[in-house]
Amino acid sequence: MRKNYYHKLAFMAILLIVLLAFQKYTSREKENFPEIKFITEHSVSPNLTDFNPNDLDEKQWEHLGFSEKQASTILNYKKIVGGEFTSKEQLKKCYAISAEKFTELESFILLPETAKGERFEKFRNDDKKEIIVSRKFNPDKLSSSEWMKIGFSEKQAEAILKYKNYLGGSFVSKQKFKECFIISSENYSKLEPYLMLPAKTPTDFKNSGQNYAVKSNISYHPFDPNILNPEEWKALGFSEKQANAIVNYRDRNLRGSFKTLEDIQKCFVISAQKFQELKPYIKLSPAVEKKQETDFSKVDLNMITFKQLLEFGLDEKNAGSMIGFRKKLRGFVSKQQILDTYNIDKNLVQKLISIAPLDVSNVPKYTLTEAPEEWLKDHPYFKYSADKIIFYRTTYKDDKKILKLLKLKPEYEERMKLYLK
Incomplete structure (x- = not known):
């Protein structure tokens, strides 16, 4: 018995020592930052x-x-x-x-x-996805979505691009890429073998946020930025992607033209230094209004097309939101619904609905007892109550009774009634 007792005591002592050593080791490794x-x-x-x-x-x-x-x-x-x-x-x-x-x-x-509105976020806490790289790449050419495909979050991807713009549009070297605050040392180790960048920063590089590039013999001349195509922007020293981004920014975000020098300066692919180089040569001509081909006073808001919405002045995001919401509803029955569409330019849409008519004759309406189950479960105004409606109507054939049993908020009940016979 005494021998077993000593064996147990020795075992407990060894176990305690192992646990203490493990705790000390793991606590030392817990922090990423020394x-x-x-x-x-x-x-x-x-x-x-x-x-x-x-x-x-x-x-x-x-x-x-x-x-x-x-x-x-x-x-x-x-x-x-x-x-x-x-x-x-x-x-x-x-x-x-x-x-x-x-x-x-x-x-x-x-x-x-x-x-x-403080802009900084704890980007490092977003490191949830695994970084996956399978081939060599030039980080200067990656877009936000491409960084996200590698494994970074949306906020991290935006921060990486902002850091690149700070350096002047290029990471310059692996050394500078490593200094990006968002990229942890662990993630850098995974990316480093695949980076198509020189190892060290050139001695003449000044880390001042100004554009670093090999000076090319660009011959500047007076130009109107509202009529330049991508090739002409490239002739001014921009890459193909930058040139396309400038044209898209002008045609989509600004609806066809730069109105002021400030509009040009706000374009994220034009660095502060590049803008100062271009500024003396920019000749802004008065914006020419595009001739509107569609008579919107005759276009039904339940039939208006994506292309016509763009013609009226909505951008792709706004037009897509309006068309998408209309599709889910199977048609608008009031103009207020259009204004309630998520992610839309309310001022521009208010102007549109004041001009264009709304025909509701073809919008499907049902009683709660007759409505197809698929319609109830998919319609934005009914889907959250669909199962209850289907259950109650097995017993009750009166819409008023079913609505009473649903115990909806008044505003939700009023929305349902728009699509009820």
């Missing part, structure tokens, strides 16, 4: 004064007690959030600044506590 230790040698409470963190360079951050790597991380974070910090709350999110260090600096920071 533990931050602030340099205290020269930061024995320096004579702090009020400061704007947007004005500090790397050396000044180091003077506040941060290491060289921490200072670099803070500046990199500033680029990702749009080039400047907008609030203390936003600055606090930078993982290179510990809670203790932020508390020490907070009262000296010349920023509001919070900012409305």
Whole structure:
């Protein structure tokens, strides 16, 4: 018995040691970012004064007690959030600044506590999908949807493109690509063998957000941006994708023409430096109104086509929403329904419905007792109550009784009645 007792005791002791060792090992590996230790040698409470963190360079951050790597991380974070910090709350999110260090600096920071519509999100928390790459690629040529196919979230993809635009439209090198705040070291390791980029950044590259490219012999001349086709934009130094993006932005987003220089400046593929190069040569002519071929006062809103909606001035997204909602309803029975369509330009649609007629004679209507099950389960106004309606009508043949049993909110009941006989 004594021998068994010692065996059990020894086993328990070994098990405890293994558990303690495992706990220590796993706790050390838990954090992606190494533990931050602030340099205290020269930061024995320096004579702090009020400061704007947007004005500090790397050396000044180091003077506040941060290491060289921490200072670099803070500046990199500033680029990702749009080039400047907008609030203390936003600055606090930078993982290179510990809670203790932020508390020490907070009262000296010349920023509001919070900012409305703060753009920065915790993009790293979106790393849920696995990064999958099967062939070599040039990251300069990838669109947002292509980054998403690789495994990044929509927000991460947008941030990667924003970082590329910050660099001037090109990642320049693997080294610069690695500095993208959104791309974790783990994901970079997966992507690195497939990147078609030079390993190191050219010595003459200036990381200032300006366009970096080999100067080509572009001969600028006065031009009207409203009449240029993609080939002519390419002649001004843009890539094929950039040229197509500019034309699409002009024709779809701006409905055919740049009205002001600001409209051109807002185009995301035209960098600030490129705009300054083009500006002296831009000659904006008065916008020519496109002749409208359709008489919209004679077009039934239940028959109007996608193409006619584009002709009226709606963009593809708005036109698609309106046509799609009409299809689900099997036709509009009131003009207010059109205004209630999700994701639509209400001002432009209000103008349309004030001109065009609405014919409801061909819109199908039923009683609750006669309505086809498929129609009930698919119609936006009935589908959430379809099973109850089908159940109640086995016993009751009166629509009023069934509506009473459904106990709907008044506004939902009124919507149903639009499609009831």
